[in-house]
Each structure stands twice: as structure tokens, then as C-alpha cells.
Amino acid sequence: MQPVDTEAVEPKKKGIQPRTPMPEQDAKERGSNFNEVALGYTEEQAIEEANRCLQCKKRNCVEGCPVQVAIPEFVSLLREGNFEGSIGKIKETNALPAVCGRVCPQEEQCEVKCILNKKGQPIAIGRLERYVADRERESGSVAVPKCKPKTGKKVAVVGSGPAGLTVAGDLAKEGHAVTIFEGLHKPGGVLVYGIPEFRLPKAIVQAEIDVLKQMGVEIKCDAVIGALYTIDELLNEEGFDAVFIGSGAGLPTFMGIPGENLNGVFSANEFLTRANLMKAYQFPKADTPTREGHNVVVVGGGNVAMDSARTALRLGAHNVYLVYRRSMEELPARIEEVHHAEEEGIDFRLLTNPTKIVGNDEGWVTHIECLRMELGEPDDSGRRRPVPVQGSEFLIECDTVIMAIGTGANPLIPSTTPGLDLNKWGYIVADDDGKTSKDAVWAGGDIVTGAATVILAMGAGRVAATEITEYLSS
Amino acid sequence: MFEILSKEKLAHQIFRMKVAAPEIAKKAKAGQFLILRVDECGERIPLTFCDIHADEGAVTIIFMVVGATTRKLSEMEPGQALQDVAGPLGKPTEIEDYGKVVCIGGGIGAAVMYPAARALAEAGNDVTCILGARSEDLLILEEELTAICGADKLIITTDDGSKGIKGVVTGPLEEMLKAGNADLVIAIGPAIMMKFVCKTTEPYGVKTIVSLNPIMVDGTGMCGACRVSVGGETKFGCVDGPDFDGHQVDFELLMARQRQYLDQERIAMDHYGEGGCTCSP
Numbered sequence: 181m182q183p184v185d186t187e188a189v190e191p192k193k194k195g196i197q198p199r200t201p202m203p204e205q206d207a208k209e210r211g212s213n214f215n216e217v218a219l220g221y222t223e224e225q226a227i228e229e230a231n232r233c234l235q236c237k238k239r240n241c242v243e244g245c246p247v248q249v250a251i252p253e254f255v256s257l258l259r260e261g262n263f264e265g266s267i268g269k270i271k272e273t274n275a276l277p278a279v280c281g282r283v284c285p286q287e288e289q290c291e292v293k294c295i296l297n298k299k300g301q302p303i304a305i306g307r308l309e310r311y312v313a314d315r316e317r318e319s320g321s322v323a324v325p326k327c328k329p330k331t332g333k334k335v336a337v338v339g340s341g342p343a344g345l346t347v348a349g350d351l352a353k354e355g356h357a358v359t360i361f362e363g364l365h366k367p368g369g370v371l372v373y374g375i376p377e378f379r380l381p382k383a384i385v386q387a388e389i390d391v392l393k394q395m396g397v398e399i400k401c402d403a404v405i406g407a408l409y410t411i412d413e414l415l416n417e418e419g420f421d422a423v424f425i426g427s428g429a430g431l432p433t434f435m436g437i438p439g440e441n442l443n444g445v446f447s448a449n450e451f452l453t454r455a456n457l458m459k460a461y462q463f464p465k466a467d468t469p470t471r472e473g474h475n476v477v478v479v480g481g482g483n484v485a486m487d488s489a490r491t492a493l494r495l496g497a498h499n500v501y502l503v504y505r506r507s508m509e510e511l512p513a514r515i516e517e518v519h520h521a522e523e524e525g526i527d528f529r530l531l532t533n534p535t536k537i538v539g540n541d542e543g544w545v546t547h548i549e550c551l552r553m554e555l556g557e558p559d560d561s562g563r564r565r566p567v568p569v570q571g572s573e574f575l576i577e578c579d580t581v582i583m584a585i586g587t588g589a590n591p592l593i594p595s596t597t598p599g600l601d602l603n604k605w606g607y608i609v610a611d612d613d614g615k616t617s618k619d620a621v622w623a624g625g626d627i628v629t630g631a632a633t634v635i636l637a638m639g640a641g642r643v644a645a646t647e648i649t650e651y652l653s654s
Numbered sequence: 655m656f657e658i659l660s661k662e663k664l665a666h667q668i669f670r671m672k673v674a675a676p677e678i679a680k681k682a683k684a685g686q687f688l689i690l691r692v693d694e695c696g697e698r699i700p701l702t703f704c705d706i707h708a709d710e711g712a713v714t715i716i717f718m719v720v721g722a723t724t725r726k727l728s729e730m731e732p733g734q735a736l737q738d739v740a741g742p743l744g745k746p747t748e749i750e751d752y753g754k755v756v757c758i759g760g761g762i763g764a765a766v767m768y769p770a771a772r773a774l775a776e777a778g779n780d781v782t783c784i785l786g787a788r789s790e791d792l793l794i795l796e797e798e799l800t801a802i803c804g805a806d807k808l809i810i811t812t813d814d815g816s817k818g819i820k821g822v823v824t825g826p827l828e829e830m831l832k833a834g835n836a837d838l839v840i841a842i843g844p845a846i847m848m849k850f851v852c853k854t855t856e857p858y859g860v861k862t863i864v865s866l867n868p869i870m871v872d873g874t875g876m877c878g879a880c881r882v883s884v885g886g887e888t889k890f891g892c893v894d895g896p897d898f899d900g901h902q903v904d905f906e907l908l909m910a911r912q913r914q915y916l917d918q919e920r921i922a923m924d925h926y927g928e929g930g931c932t933c934s935p
Contacts, residue, residue, distance in 0.1 A: 363874050365691055365698070365738040373872075383935065402740040404874055408677055430876035434888070441881050441888060441907055443914045450877035458697060458871065459933050464925035466933035467723055468697040468871075469918030543910030590875050592893065 199301040200229040207523040211493050214377045214461050217520060218282070226311040230259035232296065233303050240293035241305060246639030247273045247346075251290055251305055258312055264323070267312040271325060275349035275392070276342065276638065278317060278384045281310025283375060284635045285514050317387050324394045328355035333652045336361060336420040338405045338593065341369020342634040343426030343625030345392060346641030347648070352395040354649045359420075360397060363404040366457060369428055370626075371634070373457040374449070376487050378494065379517075382456075406592035411600070415620055422620045422648050425608060426641065429626035431588040435479070439537030440583070444471060444545040448480070448488045448584035455491045473580030476500045477548050479534055480584030481510070484631075486517040488582045489526045500526050501576055505533040505553050505566040531555070531566065535573060537581055547575040587631050597621075605630065614644030622648055655735035656690075659712055664794045667719040668762060669728050670704070676711030678741045684769035685747030685865065685897055688713065689873040691738040692726045695933040699723050700870045702766040702896065703742070713739075716765030716794065722922035743873045744896050747773065747863070753837035755779045756830055757803075758823050758851055760786045760843020764795045766865050767842040768802075774840075775802050782807045782830065786823035786843065790816035823847060824854045831858045838863070841900060845912065849905035856901055864900035866891050868911055883907050 203219040204210075210217050221229065233255045241251040250269050257266035270277045286292075286306040294302030316322055333356045337344045340362040348358045366372050368385045393399065405411065405427070414420045432447030434440045451470070454460040458468035476492040478485050481504035489500045502521070504511060507530050511518055522528070531553040538547040552572035555564035589606035601609040601617035607628055614622040624640030626632055659672040678688060687702040705714035719725045730736070747770045755774050759767035764785055775781045781803045787793045789812050800808050809826045810818025819826060823843075830836050831854065839862040841851040848864040855862045868880040868891040880891035883904035889895065 363740065364872060365740070402738050403677075404740055404743065407742055407874075408681060408740075430872075430874070432876070432878040434878070441883060441911070443910060447878040450871055450879045453871055453877050459695075462933045463918065464722075464922045466695045466697075467726075467922060469915045469922065471914075542913075543907070592874060 196296075196300045197232055199232065199304045200225045200307075202304070202307050207520075207525075210378065211524045212496075214494055216381055217378050220314055221307055221311045223315075226308060227259050227261070229304050230255045230308055233259070234295060236295055240295065241290040241303075244290040244293040246289065246635050247642050249274050249290075249309070254312065255303065255305070255308055258308055263312050263315050267316045268323060270309060270312065271323070273642070274638070275325075275346055276388045276634075277309050278313035278388060279342070279371060279380060280635055280638070281306050281308075281313055282380050282384075283633075285633055287515060289635065314384075317384070322387070322391055324391055325349070325353055327353050327395055330357070331355040331652065333357065333421045334359070334419055335648060335652075336414045336418070336423045337426065338411075338423065339363075339369055339426040339428055339625070339627075340367035340389070340399060341371060341426060341428050341625060341637060343428075343637035343641040344369065344424065345389065346638040347424045347426065347624070347645045348397045349392050349395065350642060350645030351648060352392065352397050354645075356649070356652065358397045360399045361403040361405050361409070361414075362399060362401045363427075364457065365401050367399050367401060369426075373453045374484065374487070376452065376456055376491050377461075378490065379487065404592070406596040411593065411597040411618070411621060421652055422622065424614070424641075424644055424648065425593060425616070425621065425623040425627060426625045426637065427590065427593050427627045429587040429607075429631045430590040432583070433586050433588055434583050435534060435585060437534060437536050439539055439545065442537055442539040442545045443543050444473065444579055445537060445581045446471065446583065448478075448484045448582055449587065451488055451582045452484070452491065455495065461491075461495060470495065471580050472496050473578070474498050475576075475578040476580040476582065477503055477534075477576055477578045478582045478584055479503050480586070481506065482512045482584065482586070483514060483517055485584035486513045486521045486526075488584050490521055490524060492580065492582065493524055493526065497580070501529050501578070502526050503529045503532045503534060503548070503550060503576075505531065506563065507531055507555060510563045529576070533566065533568065538575070545579060545581055547577055548581055549573055549575050587626070589627060589630070593627070612643070613647040614640055615647060620651070655737065656739040657735045658730055658732050660732050661730070664716065665792050667728075668716065668792070668794055669719075670714060670716045670765075671727070672707070672712050672714045673736060673739060674712050675739045675741075678739065679706055679708045679711050679713050682706045682713060682742035683746035684749065684773045685766075686742040686744050687873070687896060688715070688739050688741035689743060689870070690715075690727075690736050690740075692723060692730065693737050696726070696737060697723050698738075698871055698873065700743070700867070700873055700892070702865065702867075704765040704768055706769070716762065718762045721919045722926045725923070725926060740873065744892060745894070747840075747865075747897050749773045749777050751778045753779065754782070754835050755838045755840065756782050756784060756827060756836045758784045758786070758827065758839065758841040758843065758847075759795070759799075760823060760841075760847040761788070761792060762794070763843030763847070763865075764799070767840060768795050768798055770840055770842075771799065772802050779838075782809065782835070784809045784811065784823045784826055785818075786811045786847070788813045793817060822850070824850050827851060828854055831855060831860060836860050840864075845905050845909045848900060848903075852900040852903070852905075862900040863897050864903060865896045866898060866903065866908060867896065868908060869914060881911070
């Protein structure tokens, strides 16, 4: 479908209207439940917002999207009221629209490229994507993409996070037999263990995975690759013609400061896995417990730190402090997440860096000692380097500390796969097409790039899927 | 789903279960563990393999009822299936010909010591087993261990003296160390027992391997719940262990961390009476 040029004149005048706000759960109310914060557009709101689109001929927004969703086209179909056509258009290149509509950093990708930015606010592309995806799912009749005739080729996909799900969907469309191996008991990877229910309901992830299953993708949970099968065994003994590794950056990082092994100190991975995947917020109805702290310190400034802080709040914390060594401007988290966290009462302690964690005789954390920081000259990342203020140590009283300072490469697969080149941080080396140093093995997502975003992992998955198909047909 | 093939009660609150897990059984080795979930609401608990039957496509676990999950597990019957079994996880016990090896199993730890003792005997070691428990009715695997090392090399200790030597495992161990009858010690049991075994062997400079049982969630190195301190360095019990050089282990930290959820464990037991899986999806 071509962009609808003839309609460009009328909406252009409307383009400077502010973007249509999306209804949200009240900040006070949502602080004590795990229901979704953002409630999504109504049909009227979605059409109103879609009408702001200028349907530019130069499709800057599409360039900004790692999976090149045909944005002007799906927006145009939406405002015509052709919702089925609209979601179909998105699904041509994006297997997880309801997920991406919620968790993609559109403000850095498609929306930042929107021409309306120059005069006002960009089109709310993510919200519109979410709207058409939700509408289809809620209608109960989700279209299953058509798959080409069977090629007889078998591909193993390791990990069922965003990269793995995307590869699986694309390869299934090409007619290959795809088996996903997931180490945990539920598919979805970071979408189910990491991102909280209030930001991405599990049922939505499950619905998108169900579509893959209907396309013939087999998902084997409880299958820890590197332990149950090595990559070589998948290729040589289990009959797979190619393997894609999308195992994620599953290794928690700690600061290396004293007291990190005290009771009440968690990695964000553990804290979020307990709350999300294990449903600890339903304890004792769900069997897995978690720490329901009163005074919680979250260390870090990314989306995972925001998720941890807001989860702690919902578990009943009275005070949640977010300790970050740089200032608000350098916070790597999405603006929307920071905004939501602030609204909910997360106490931001910026320019603050922990130096040690203090505990009592029983081994429980009681305080965290921090230094005040100030910003110096820019460092390699271009951000101003935080410099400690000498003698500025102070204590924050706390019973829980959550380290959300990033993740590393889990060595389980690299260490059991001879011939797979790694970089100095232990991540898998792959070229732009996702090809690794090992025959018939591709990789993508966080296990290649280090912790990044859902959509970048999906982008890597798409590219690799194309390459794998080419390899299998040669 | 993973079908329960057999179940038997070995002692008060201690059960042995054989579970169908053909892929895992093909790969698992002594010293490694699995993670299971009983049902959809279940937590992930690690249990070290007690036996591996590659030909039957099954594994055997032994567990003691200590909380809601193990109680739920103990109430399941053959023919029913576990929701999830993942593995084999962790590093296998290093089996070599060490010479004279003393294998110590305290309480339920005997279940984990058993496959190691067997593998060590098969590798040509002269194996002596010390089996310790609070009282006779809590002793397990006496017959199986006798089959490995012979009745004369199976030493039993009970705290109350109801069977074997009255006292703890370190008594007979010390005698063997004095006599120079130990080139390697493997000790598996409660953290406090492993700690005192290590204290006993340290002056003799006899290498002592322990199998640690910290709290875990995923069991694949992803969450760090199982942090232990070994030689002053933080290690993950699930991927760096569960076997470690006992002389390097900070047992106080291990014991403190094992107590993290005592309050919640009581709540879970109280709630258990309500029965079945009650969480929402």
C-alpha cells in the first residue's frame, strides 16, 4: 500500500495539535496494584491521534524503526477505520506489536524522526501500534500469518526472548521447522521474567507467543542449552540445520563493594524474576516469596532500575530511593518510565554513589553508605563523568538493596561451544548479519550487544532470519 | 510434564522419588542437580540427583519435607506429573582416583553423597562412608552405601546413640585422619555439619569437597540468589558449584543466607492447608 498523499492537506493543519494523551491509572491507586499503568487509547482517541499524521512521502519514521514497520501505512489504515488491515500491515515486519507498542523507546526511534517534532509533538506511533494490536487480540480472532510450504529444514532457536521469538516467527513464515529451546519454565525471556506486569501484562506476551505456536513453532521449556544439549549436539545429533543463539544477557552485575552478600541485597534480575516470572506478588497464593521491604534502595538509572523501584513500591515499601551516580539528564531510562516513577513517589537520589552496604549481626542489611558526586568533564560515552565529593559519605537507612547496574554475558553457552568467538566481555561476536564464527550458527540480541532494548534484539533477529533462510536455501 | 514413576518413604518426612526425564537422564552426572516445579503456582527448588538411570530415562531424587513445596511434592503419587524439571545444572563432582576417600553424608545429605561415593568407588578409590543422623529413624541409604563400600567401611553415627556411634560425624573422621586414612574427604549435609567437618580436616591438610545448597531461583547463573563466598570471592552456587573446596567456604554467610525466607516459609505452610494451586495466571 502506498502512502495516501491526497489526504495530506487536511491533516496537515491538524498536525500542530498536541498529541492525544493516553489514559492512565491514577498514580496513587496504581502504587499498590500490579495492573497495567497505561490504559491504551479508545477508538476515538486512536483515530484522533492518527489524524495528526502528515503521511510524509519521505518516511523518516520507518527509517528509525529497527524492524522497519510500515508506519505511515498502518496509521493511514487505522484512521480509515480499517483496523484489521492496520495490524496486518504492522505484522508484516513485527511479530510482537502489542509488546513493542508498550516497551519500545519510540522517542529515540520512530517518533524522534517524526516531522511534527519540529513544530510540536510527534505522532504517538507506539500508542497507535498498541491500539490496533490490542483491538485485534481483544476481538478474539487474531490473524495468523501465512507460512510458505515446508522446506524440510530444521532450525533451533536458543532463548525465547524478543530476538528468539522474532527469528522463530520469520523462519516459520519461510516454511522452516523451528524449535525454540527456553531454559526457564515459561517462554518470553525478559518479557516475562524482567518487565513487570504493570508495564507489560504477561497475558499479552502469551497471546503473541500463541500466534507463533499456531504458525507451527515448537517451544520446549525447561531446556537449558549448554546443559541439556550443547550447540554442537543440536547441530550434529539432534538434526538441526542451523542454530540461532538469542540467550540474552543473563548474568547479574554487582558493584564489588563490601556488604553485597548481606541478606536483603538482590540483583535486579533476582528481584524482578521473583516478582514477575514467579508471581511472588501473589505470595502465598503463589509459592515463591520475595522481600517486602519498608525502605528500599535501588542502585542504577536504567529501565530495569525503574522497574525494580516501582515493583518494590507495589510490594508495599514505604520509601523507595533510587540512587544514581549521575544527574537526571544522564538517566538512561525512558523519560516515560522516569515520569511514572516520579509520579508514584520514587525518591530520586541523584549524584549519589554507594560505597558500602552495612548490616546487623544476623547478616541483614540496615544501611547503605553513599558518596555525593558532582559532574566533571565528559567521558568516553560523552556523558559528564561523575566525580566523588571527598568526605561526603552519608548513610541511607534501608532493609532492601537492589542492584540494577546492568548485566553481563552468561557463560553457559559460550563455555560449552568450541569455535564460538567471544569479545573481551564474553559476548558472542557476530557480524552485521548475526553470523558467528561457527558454521551454521547465528546470534543476536543482548548476548551479542550486551543489555539493550527489546526492539534492537528483534531487529537483530529479523536480519539473522533472512540470512539463515538464504543459508538454508543455498 | 514429568511423570512420577515411583515414590517411597525412606524415613520420617524423607521420600525417594523416581521421575521420568529422559533427556536429562542422558546427560546428568553425579554432583549435578535439577530444578523442579510441582505445579503452576510452584516455586523452583533445586534437588541434587541421587541416582541417574539413563537406560530407563529417569532420575531419582530424595527430599525431606521442610516447607510447603516439599510437602506438596511428598503428597504426589506415581502416575501424577511434575510441572517442570530442568537440568542437569551445576558442575559434576570431579571423579578421579584420589586413593583413600572418606564420604560423609549428614541427614538428607546422604542422598547427594551416595552417587559421588559410588562414582568414586567405580573410579578405583578406597571409599569409607560415614553416615550421620539425629537418630536411627532418620538414617537413609544404609543398604545402598553398604553395597558400595562394604559393611566394615560404613560408619554410622547418631546424635542420640540409637544406632552406631553416639555423637557426630567428626568423631570417626578425626580418627581416620589421625591414622592417615584419608586422601580426600567429601562432606554433604547441613551447613553446620560441613563447617565442622572442614574445621576437622583443615589441620591435617586433607582436601575437603562440600556440596552447597544455597537458595536458588533460576539455577542457571541468571539471578545471583545463590551467592556464596569461596576464598573471599563471590561465587554462584548454581553454576560455579554446587561443589566447592570446603576450606575456602564462608559457612557463616551460607547459613545466614539460607535463613532469608524463614518467616515466609511459615506463612506458606499455614497457607498450604487451603490446598492446590490458587495463584492467578
